[in-house]
Structures are given as C-alpha cells and as structure tokens.
Amino acid sequence: MQDEIKKFLKLKIIYLSNHSSSGNTFFLSLIDGHKNILNFPGYVNLSFIFDKDIDFARSLKKFKTKNPFFFNTSKMNLSTENHQGLFYLGENYDEYLFYDEKKFDQHFFSFSQNLEETKKNILLALYFAYSKITNKKIQTLKYLIIYTYDHQNTINFS
Numbered sequence: 001m002q003d004e005i006k007k008f009l010k011l012k013i014i015y016l017s018n019h020s021s022s023g024n025t026f027f028l029s030l031i032d033g034h035k036n037i038l039n040f041p042g043y044v045n046l047s048f049i050f051d052k053d054i055d056f057a058r059s060l061k062k063f064k065t066k067n068p069f070f071f072n073t074s075k076m077n078l079s080t081e082n083h084q085g086l087f088y089l090g091e092n093y094d095e096y097l098f099y100d101e102k103k104f105d106q107h108f109f110s111f112s113q114n115l116e117e118t119k120k121n122i123l124l125a126l127y128f129a130y131s132k133i134t135n136k137k138i139q140t141l142k143y144l145i146i147y148t149y150d151h152q153n154t155i156n157f158s
Contacts, residue, residue, distance in 0.1 A: 004138040005111055008128050011038070011144045028147060038131055039145035041097055044070065046126075046146065049119050056112040059122045060105065071104070073097040099133045107132040 016028070031037050048062035069075050107129035115121045127144055130136075 005128070007138055007141070008111070008124060008131075011124075011141055014143055014145045016145055016147045028145070031145070035137065035140045036142040037145060038127055038136060038141050038143070039147060040127070040130060043147060046123065049122060054119060054122065055117045056109065056122060056125060060108055060126075063126060064101075071099045071101045099130075104129045104133050 025042065028039055028042070032039060032041065045066040046063075048059065048066055051062070064070070108125050111125045111128040112121065115125075123146065124144075128138075131138055131141070
C-alpha cells in the first residue's frame with residue numbers, strides 16, 4: 001500500500017473547466033477507464049475544499065454532504081443537480097453507479113495517515129479511495145483529472 005501511496009502523490013494533476021455546455025462530460029466519458037487517467041464520474045462537487053476548517057475527517061463528511069448520490073446514483077433523477085445521466089446508464093438505461101462507502105472511507109483514511117492536512121492531500125485521498133474501490137491499477141496511473149465545472153473553481157484550485 002505504501003508504494004501505491006508514494007506513486008499517487010506523484011501523479012500529474014490536470015484541472016478541467018468548461019464554458020456552459022461545451023462537451024466536458026462527453027470528453028470525460030471518453031477518457032474514463034483509460035489506464036493512465038483517473039477522474040471521478042461526471043461532476044463531483046469539490047467546492048468544500050476551500051473552506052477554512054479543513055481536515056481529513058471533516059472534508060470526507062463534506063464530500064458526502066455535497067455529493068449525496070456519489071455512492072449510489074440510482075437515487076438520482078432528472079431534478080437532481082448535475083446528475084449528468086448517471087442514473088440511467090447502459091443500453092437499456094437501467095444501470096447506475098454503486099460504490100462501497102465503507103471501503104471508500106477505509107482507503108481514504110489509510111491514504112491520509114501521516115500526511116499533512118492540505119487541500120491537495122485531501123483531494124488526493126479522495127481520488128485514491130475512488131481508485132481503490134474501482135480497482136484502478138495505481139501503478140499505471142499518470143494523470144489525475146479534477147473537473148472543476150466552472151471557471152471560478154478552476155481559478156481557486158490554481
């Protein structure tokens with residue numbers, strides 16, 4: 001696990017923003033699953049990362065609050081903010097994303113052990129946990145894509 005964490009800390013981070021409906025969701029769907037790239041599915045609200053009271057435990061709680069359907073997109077519907085169709089996937093539109101929340105938490109906290117509580121490390125812990133619950137081969141990863149959704153978040157992340 002320590003080798004994976006060391007590798008993860010060296011990933012190149014790409015911030016992706018958009019202007020209105022410019023095709024970022026489509027673009028992200030094309031690269032999702034690439035062996036060298038890690039990105040969350042659709043739009044995940046990471047705005048909490050700019051809060052003043054930042055630490056690993058509170059950040060994980062805020063991540064879940066800001067993204068209530070992250071672990072089970074079947075609970076989404078057309079009125080869900082930024083749903084991006086993640087609740088009607090597949091050929092018959094009856095598939096969705098489901099992730100083990102407890103395993104996500106375990107991987108998040110195992111990654112964060114002995115790390116300084118910085119915005120970057122919190123983001124990396126979230127993406128690391130996601131990579132583990134989706135069985136991504138960390139040794140092949142080169143890029144982590146953070147889809148900031150709007151220009152202000154892109155500016156805040158830089």
